[in-house]
Amino acid sequence: MNIIILGPQGSGKGTQASMLAEKFSLEHIDVGKYLREAAKLDTPLGKEIYEIINIKKELVNDRILKKVLHLKLADLPREQGIVFDGVPRRKDQMEYFEEALREFGRKIDKVFLINLSENESVKRISLRRVCKKCKMNFIFGKNIRKNENCPKCSGKIIQRIDDTGEGVKKRLKIFREETLPVVEFYKNKGILEEINGDQTIEKVFKEISNKILC
Numbered sequence: 001m002n003i004i005i006l007g008p009q010g011s012g013k014g015t016q017a018s019m020l021a022e023k024f025s026l027e028h029i030d031v032g033k034y035l036r037e038a039a040k041l042d043t044p045l046g047k048e049i050y051e052i053i054n055i056k057k058e059l060v061n062d063r064i065l066k067k068v069l070h071l072k073l074a075d076l077p078r079e080q081g082i083v084f085d086g087v088p089r090r091k092d093q094m095e096y097f098e099e100a101l102r103e104f105g106r107k108i109d110k111v112f113l114i115n116l117s118e119n120e121s122v123k124r125i126s127l128r129r130v131c132k133k134c135k136m137n138f139i140f141g142k143n144i145r146k147n148e149n150c151p152k153c154s155g156k157i158i159q160r161i162d163d164t165g166e167g168v169k170k171r172l173k174i175f176r177e178e179t180l181p182v183v184e185f186y187k188n189k190g191i192l193e194e195i196n197g198d199q200t201i202e203k204v205f206k207e208i209s210n211k212i213l214c
């Protein structure tokens with residue numbers, strides 16, 4: 001079984017992907033995580049990725065994403081199911097993503113789109129805090145309180161500039177526009193499931209699990 005979880009920031013897609021990986025014994029493919037891992041490798045690709053993400057501080061291009069995806073797929077036995085976390089999210093990514101899957105004899109069984117309303121998105125993201133010094137993330141009221149410093153390094157706790165209302169709305173809009181062709185593609189294949197992401201983590205998880213089982 002191969003599934004894709006898509007959702008905007010704050011939709012909890014990463015959490016859902018790791019819970020699903022555990023419940024259904026799937027490999028959790030988080031491209032962002034692989035890039036950070038690949039950047040530590042002493043290979044030409046590893047060095048190239050390291051330079052882009054740590055020195056130039058830019059987004060990696062599709063050529064690199066494609067290579068990383070290939071390496072990961074080549075590494076997994078074909079019978080091992082996968083949950084893809086947040087990819088493909090744009091049309092061009094989807095084209096080489098589908099091509100790579102075909103090459104490795106895989107096909108996507110279901111795509112879950114976790115929808116999040118503007119209000120809920122703003123509400124969730126406005127609670128995000130980050131340590132100015134060690135960059136650790138926190139949720140205000142949950143693991144950090146008012147006037148508290150970082151429990152790890154005593155650094156100052158701040159809110160990212162783009163984690164405010166306008167920034168959140170803008171990111172949601174970009175997400176919708178970018179993913180629209182991907183969403184349409186899987187909808188036409190009849191394998192797209194839309195999930196209400198305004199619900200609790202547990203409810204979203206139950207809904208997705210039920211749809212996988214049926």
Ligand SMILES: [Zn+2]
Nearest residue numbers: 131134150153
């Ligand atoms: Zn800190």
